[in-house]
Amino acid sequence: MNLKTMRAGKYRSNGGFFGDCIEWLDARLPLSAFWRKHFSEYLVPKNLNFWYFFGSIALVVLLMQIVTGIFLAMSYQPDATPNADGIPVAFASVEYIMRDVNWGWLIRTTHSTGASAFFFVVYLHIFRCMLYGSYRKPRELLWIVGVVIFYALMAEAFTGYVLPWGQMSFWAAQVITDLASAFPFFGTALADWVRGDFSVGGATLGRFFALHVVALPLALILLVVLHLVALREVGSNNPDGFEAQKRVNVEGTLLDGVSFHPYYTVKEVFALSVFLLVFFSLVFFAPEGGGYFLETENFLPADPLKTPEYIKPLWYFTPFYSMLRAMTRPLLGVDAKLLGVLAMNGAVGVLVFLPWLDRAPVRSIRHRGPVFKVMLSLFVASFLTLGFLGAKPPEYVLWGAIPGAPIARAATFFYYFYFLAMPWWSKIDLCAQETQAA
Ligand code: HEM
Incomplete structure (x- = not known):
């Protein structure tokens, strides 16, 4: 055309x-x-940079996960009962996909590596919003829908991880569903209701399968559509953080805008090609990602009588898992386990309030003062430290001298401090106020 x-x-x-x-x-x-x-x-600000590629890459990864997931569901069987060789049928069906289904190995490893890629891309997408203040007025709802997408994505990844019914699938499901029992009064009943049994078993596998292949993908698609509709309503922010939508000529055309096609489509196609090159290099040459994409323990069938040496989630959940484990003592009468559950869930929930916690007079890091730059760097450092420690056993000692547990506690404290003290520190950032005055 x-x-x-x-x-x-x-x-x-x-x-x-x-x-x-x-x-x-x-x-x-x-x-x-x-x-x-x-x-x-469709006009978009002309100063968008590489950080703006991750939204459309996330869209492509979502599509890729749906397509590969449909093909996997054709041969996968959500059945925890043992087959003639004593291996759970679900586990055996994944082995069958890997060995006997035509191109099954490629479909399965694209889907499993795709899960890690999805989180990698979404983490960068969220970080971009934090760099440029994209969550602030008028994009609050766009941001909140994003946070709900993140929760749905976590649920999707967790339910999917249980399906191969390997050792880590089974024990991770055991640990995570048991967290529901931390709530007083109704906790135990809630955990039984989630599992469909008194412990993780066939009923759990059946419902996780239904959630993973139908309910959560549907919810994700709906949420992403909402996200994009909200984006079209308010328009993209940009690395300088000024409100491009307000700078229009008499005809109502954006003064700082260029049409999305061809000026950004050509860049997006290039970025997507680079992403796919790296992604498929991993799929073909490192599908297990050194145990980060597919865990070694999960190549063993689930055995309810044999607990793995230590149970840990995949890399993208480790910062939150660290927070769960960091709570080892009760506080103000609240049980340590419940504190852990609240800390872990609240870490994502607190993001909802970010548009109202940030009181700086400017949006983008480009015009913010040193306080923001220091705080954001410390925030990233604490998140990465939590991620690192979450992948290690609880008794891990850093450099053979510093015990990991208090470090994880300090990093959890700082994570919350960053958000809860933001109304104060974002206001005292001198340079930001100078920029406003200028
Ligand atoms: C399936 C996951 C997601 C998809 C497919 C997706 C898609 C997109 C797309 C295509 C854009 C426009 C291009 C861009 O700015 O990069 C965008 C913008 C945005 N997204 Fe997402 N997103 C996802 C998850 C999230 C999450 C988890 C959050 C926040 C917690 C979020 C917050 C935002 C915000 C605030 C913008 C506007 C950014 C700006 O204009 O500077 N998104 N998203």
Whole structure:
């Protein structure tokens, strides 16, 4: 479609078969109007940088997970009972996919590596929002929908991890479902209700399968659509943090905008190619990612009578797992286990309030003062430390001298301090106030 025919309204074919098909379709579906509205005439700030690629990469990864997931579901069996060889049917069906299904190994490793890639991309996407203050007015709802997407993504990854019914699948499900029992009064009943039994078993596998392949993907798709609709309403922020949507000429056109197509589509295609190159290099040459994408312990079938030496989640959950383990003593009458559960869940929940916690007069790191830069660097350091310690046993000692447990506690404290003290420290950031005055 060239710009001339597009501008004229409906698409007009030059006589070729392909053109005729598009003309036929366009007369019955508002295709060219959609293309104009969302791509060729959609104006975005012209100063977007590489941080803005991760949203569309996340979209592609979501699609990839759905497609590979559909093919996996054709051969996977959510059945925990042992087969003739004494191996759980679910575990054996994954082995079957890897060995006997045509291209099964590629579909499975693309899906398992895709889970790690999804979190990697979404973590960078969230970090970009923190760098440029993208969560602030008028993008609060866009941000909140993002936080809900993150919760749904965590639930999707956790339920998926249980499906191969390996040792770590089983024991991780045991540890995590047992957390529900930390709540007073109804805790035990809640844990039994979540598992569908008194301990993790066939009933748990069945419901996790239903959630993983139907309910959560549907919720994710719906939430992502909401996210994009909200984005279109308020428009993209940008690395300088100024409100590009307000700088318009008399015709209402953005002064600092360029059309999404071709100026950004060409960049997005390049970024996506680089991403896919790295991603498929990992899929082909390091599908287990040294135990970070697929854990060694999970190549053994689930055995309820044999607890692994230590139970740990995959890398993307380790910062939150660290917070759970960091709570070892009761506080103000609240039991340590419940404190851990609250700390772990609250770590994501607190993000919802970020638009109102941040009181700086400017949005972007480019115009903020040293306090923000120091606080954000310490925040990243504490998050990475928590992630590192969460992948180690609880008795881990850093450099053979510093016990990991108090470090994890201090990092958890700082994580919360960053957010809860933000109304204070974001206000005293001198440079930011100077920028406002200027
Ligand atoms: C499945 C996961 C997600 C998908 C597919 C997705 C998709 C997108 C896309 C395509 C954009 C526009 C391009 C860009 O700015 O990068 C965007 C922007 C945005 N997203 Fe997401 N997103 C996801 C998760 C999240 C999460 C978890 C959060 C926050 C917790 C979030 C917060 C935002 C915000 C605030 C913007 C506007 C950024 C700006 O204009 O500077 N998103 N998202």
